[in-house]
Amino acid sequence: MNALSRERQPAPVAVPPEAVVIGASAGAVEALSVLLPALPGDFPLPVLTVVHLPSDRKSLLASVLKSKCQMDVREVEDKEPMESGTVYFAPPDYHLLVEADLRLSLSSEAPVLFSRPSIDVLFESAADIFGPALIGVILTGANCDGSRGLRAVTDAGGVALVQRPDQAQAKTMPQAALEACHTARSLSIPEIAVFLQEAVTRK
């Protein structure tokens, strides 16, 4: 997002959220195993998730979490239309981006901060489309991917949530996100789940 479009954004306002983006790395499976099952099956937003995984293209993540979640959980196929009540995972070795027609697209372009999929790529693209109607969540991880992306979310007027570093299995990613994004709220995972549910009932 460039300076020009940032100037055009109004000051952060409370708007009904339209999507949630989540980024996680080391310790992701445990963290997501608490967060995602806490969301009801009729959670009215799409939840887009990037987890750093080995680039081998088969991942069991979606199928493992699907059995624990009330929401539908799946790995993205290119140009899939986003649906509410669904958790989408970026497939290993592909970046995940959001298109203006609210379809999901994939990309094999170079890794960002050694990661493909990259949390920054998803968050920046979602921030560009949803503006203030986006909630960005950074969870446990041992690198700094996601910091720029979370900053893009708040610059566009969206809401930023970060797992409390002292409770994260790997603190580096939440710490870096909090440093990059001063308006981010630092919460426990159960608090994040409550926040997400209240955000959709507040409208």
Add this chain to the structure above:
Amino acid sequence: MADKTDDIELRLLLEAIFRKYHYDFRGYSMASVKRRLTQARDHFGCSTFSQLQDRVLHDSSVLPELLSYLTVQVSELFRDPDYFRAIREQVVPHLRTYPSLKVWVAGCSAGEELYSMAILFREEGLEEKTLFYGTDINPDALKRAEAGVYPLERIPLFTENHRKSGGKSSLSDYYTAAYGAAVFDKSLRQRAVFSDHSLVSDAVFAEVQLISCRNVLIYFDLGIQDRAVGLFSDSLVRKGFLGLGAKESLRFSRHSESFVEFSRDEKIYQKRGTV
């Protein structure tokens, strides 16, 4: 909601590139085009897409570099080994039944996929009767594909992929290492034609038995995807094969009825016998 200023500028930039140079990126997936052109904009020291448009319209030396941002070139030899294993074990038996074969690697970039296919066909004894077409819109990538020279540090990954794909020989049989690079055997491209061809604007040029086009359609929006898949359908013989990338599918395509799933896991489709 009104378009954001940078989105207006982005559309105008793509329109300018099309009108002046006939490269048509207007039907590409905008999210990643925007990302890549933002990188290009920063690279050229421009603060807006309009400034970049001014540069590309008035300085023709800018275009080649811009093309390298607009066309994504990431591939490996035998990328996704399971795909090549499926071609080898499931598709090759069908291909054996033809007296002569044509294979089209669409969006061949720097040639990795085409060399993979040529090696596989040699190992399966099909090379002699096969003609390979490698097409791309990026002239620089086509030059590199024709040269068949890859950095030596990529060879361990290529070798491992080749082994996992069910390779019947040693990959080192196919290249010579020199000066930090691996030069692939000229004989592998004796039966290959590399050519400029756009899936967005060009037409059918041959009737082929196998098309491999992986991780190319993801850069197109649905409209251009439909055009490209229609082109594939028109190019394939009845019961010909189309291989896509691991996360690509014909599920959202207007032409999905023209194909049946041949290998669901490996995204290999077969054109219907009766259309």
